[in-house]
Amino acid sequence: MAELKTQPNDKSVEQFLNTVENDTKREDSFTILELMRQVTGSDPIMWGDSIIGFGSYRYKYASGREADW
Numbered sequence: 290m291a292e293l294k295t296q297p298n299d300k301s302v303e304q305f306l307n308t309v310e311n312d313t314k315r316e317d318s319f320t321i322l323e324l325m326r327q328v329t330g331s332d333p334i335m336w337g338d339s340i341i342g343f344g345s346y347r348y349k350y351a352s353g354r355e356a357d358w
Contacts, residue, residue, distance in 0.1 A: 293358075295337040302333040302341055 306322065309315035322333060322341070331344035349355045 295340060297334050297336050297342065300335040300338075302335055305335060305339070305341070 302322065306315060306318045309318055325341075325343050326332065329343040333341050333343055336342045346358050347355060348358060
C-alpha cells in the first residue's frame, strides 16, 4: 500500500508561523492557532513543510480499507 507523501513531523508550528512576513497575517495566524487549539482540544502539529494539523481521524473506504489521517 502506498504511504502518504505528507507526513506529520517534529517541526515547530510557532517557528513556521513566525515566517509569515505580513505582521497582520502573522498575528491573525496565531489567533487562529489558539482558536483551533480550543475548538479541537488538540495541540497543533506540522504536516510536511506548510500544513498545520489538529488531531487525527480514522476513516474507512467502501472497499473496507482503513487509514488514519
